Every structure is written in C-alpha cells, then in structure tokens.
Amino acid sequence: MNIALFDAKEYDISSFEKYSKERDINIKYFDVKLTKDTVSLAKGFDGVCVFVNDSLDEEVMNKLYEYGIKAIFLRCAGFNNVDLHAAFKKLHIYRVPSYSPHAVAEHAFALLQTSNRRIHKAYNRVRDYNFSLVNLTGMDLYGKTVGVVGTGKIGRCFIDIAKGYGMNVISYDKFPSEIDGVKNVDLNILFKESDIISLHCPLTNENMHMINSESISKMKKGVIIINTSRGALIDSKALLDGIKSRHIGAACLDVYEEESDIFYTDKSNHILNDNNLLQLIAMPNVLITSHQAFLTNEALSNIADTTTQNIIDFYNGKISENELCYHCANIENCKKKRNMKCF
Numbered sequence: 001m002n003i004a005l006f007d008a009k010e011y012d013i014s015s016f017e018k019y020s021k022e023r024d025i026n027i028k029y030f031d032v033k034l035t036k037d038t039v040s041l042a043k044g045f046d047g048v049c050v051f052v053n054d055s056l057d058e059e060v061m062n063k064l065y066e067y068g069i070k071a072i073f074l075r076c077a078g079f080n081n082v083d084l085h086a087a088f089k090k091l092h093i094y095r096v097p098s099y100s101p102h103a104v105a106e107h108a109f110a111l112l113q114t115s116n117r118r119i120h121k122a123y124n125r126v127r128d129y130n131f132s133l134v135n136l137t138g139m140d141l142y143g144k145t146v147g148v149v150g151t152g153k154i155g156r157c158f159i160d161i162a163k164g165y166g167m168n169v170i171s172y173d174k175f176p177s178e179i180d181g182v183k184n185v186d187l188n189i190l191f192k193e194s195d196i197i198s199l200h201c202p203l204t205n206e207n208m209h210m211i212n213s214e215s216i217s218k219m220k221k222g223v224i225i226i227n228t229s230r231g232a233l234i235d236s237k238a239l240l241d242g243i244k245s246r247h248i249g250a251a252c253l254d255v256y257e258e259e260s261d262i263f264y265t266d267k268s269n270h271i272l273n274d275n276n277l278l279q280l281i282a283m284p285n286v287l288i289t290s291h292q293a294f295l296t297n298e299a300l301s302n303i304a305d306t307t308t309q310n311i312i313d314f315y316n317g318k319i320s321e322n323e324l325c326y327h328c329a330n331i332e333n334c335k336k337k338r339n340m341k342c343f
C-alpha cells in the first residue's frame, strides 16, 4: 500500500516510521492539510491518512475517488470532519477508536488545575523574581461537584481522576450507563448543579453549540468549563460573553470551533483575524492549548500501531470494527451489524 499522510508533524513521522517499516507500508508525508486545494497530491496513492482538521467533505471525497483512492485512514477517534454519506460505496473509512483515553482525561485535569491554582501565572511571576501570591487564590477541588458530559472511554478516565480528588461526580450521557458512585442526571440539572463542567462527548449535528447563552444562564456563577472534545460543542461568542459578564469563572479549552486553520501551526508572526479567539486568549481566566490533549508518547505509538494495522486489514480484505458506519439508512439489513463489509 502506498499511503499519502497529510498534516504530518515531526512527532507523527517518528511514530509512523517504526510501524510502517515493520509492516511494509510505504508512506509519503505531506505537511499540508488535506483540502480541496491540496487533494491533487493524493494522485497515485492507494489511500490517504488524515487527522482532525483535514477536510473530508463531499468535494474532497469525490476527487479522492476520481484519483482511484480506495480508503481513508483517520489517525484519530473523532470523525465530525468526515462526510460519511459522500464516502458510502466509494471510499472505505477507518479510525482509531481509542489510543489513550488517559492522555486526554489527564490533560483536562492539567488544564483545570493550572487554571484553578493559577500555575501559569505563578510560573511567569517566579521567573521574574516576583514571589507575591496576590491574585493567585484558587479553590479546593475536594467536595466540589463536577458534571461530566459523555461517559465513554475518556469521560470514565476523567471520572476516576475526579473521584481521586474527592469530588462529587454527576454525569449526562445520551446513552447512559451505570457508573459506581456517579449520578446520571438530566443535562439541565448538570448545568445547574456543577461547579465544574467537562465535555467528553463527540460533536454531532444535534449537540453543536450545546454550551450556548441559554445553557450558560442555567449554570452556577463562577462555573469552570473544560472542553477537550470538539470546539463546536461551545458557542465561543456566548462563552466570551459569559466570561465578560463574570458568570463563567474560567474556561479551559483544548479545542476551538474555528481551530482548523489556526491550531498546529506557528502563527506567532501573523495577525490573527479571529476576534473571538483573540479576546479569549486575552482573558486572564481562559486557558487554551492547541488540541494537544492526545499528545503523549503512549498515544502516538498506539495511533501509529492501530492506523497501520487498519491499513493492513483493509489491504487483506479483513472485516474491521474500526471501519466507520456510513449511516446508509439500510437499518433492517445493516451489513456492519451482521459483521459483513458495508460495500
């Protein structure tokens, strides 16, 4: 298999080199993202490997199909950037459903405690020989209520850490399941009762902007919002308004709804055109990282391992749980459910 890997960073290349050599897969690395303007680079390859901010809309899919590409290998779990209907019967799509839920949950807590205990401020002060503690007061997490939205793999790791802190955990999931010591509640109750809210659900058409001005108005004054899932779960303008009105105590964001042209690149010599992001960055109680929650050695290694295995499985015509459901609407005769190839 000859694979074109888009949006390649140094850390991707080193982890993929190891597994691709072992499994005899040819990978060509492109540092650009896959978009309608760069899709022609995929000509002559058998498959493409992409990440969270590559564009996989209908136009790009049709071009890939025209060039004879047979499969797309996502090296991530989320697939909100993929037009699955456009892919059906044309391009097989694989993902890495889990690579390190711990990495993401631990990063969510790192953001929370950095923001809560003002570690980022303290670090800069001490480097400047300023040993004052004024305005660095945080709160004990012990005994506080944290509301977890989405109790899948990452949500559960987050819950385990929260329990370790002695926090009271409540949760909302569209498909709830019993978790020891955690009360499943309605989303509105979660908004009302939580001191801290952490998002761990996928982004879908249905929950886009689930954090908006109306939901923020239901939250406790001083609430801390953590988002390590997908940016568009939060209406960033409403978040900014909530910060400005002092209703939101702090926001810890690893993702941002307009991140695709900004995150993962060095923009330090550029004037950013995104006013919401500029203002959020300027706020003393907003902490932003550039979609890095996944970035641990363990996760990178697991991503490269599973992605190259997905490539091999596809090449050998093997049925794989990691191939996505195309929502073809053939509910009664769903081939995926019958452990068959969708097409």
Ligand code: NAI
Binding pocket: 077, 078, 097, 098, 101, 104, 149, 150, 151, 152, 153, 154, 155, 172, 173, 174, 175, 176, 200, 201, 202, 203, 204, 206, 207, 228, 229, 230, 254, 255, 291, 292, 293, 294, 295
């Ligand atoms: P998962 O599939 O194990 O769990 C997701 C949970 O969300 C499931 O329990 C599901 O029932 C629930 N859910 C689905 N729709 C919902 C809705 N509308 N409202 C509430 N709950 C809903 O997924 P996992 O591995 O825990 O990942 C969660 C999300 O984390 C991913 O979808 C992805 O967007 C994000 N992620 C972010 C990373 C980062 O580096 N920042 C890295 C990996 C994932």
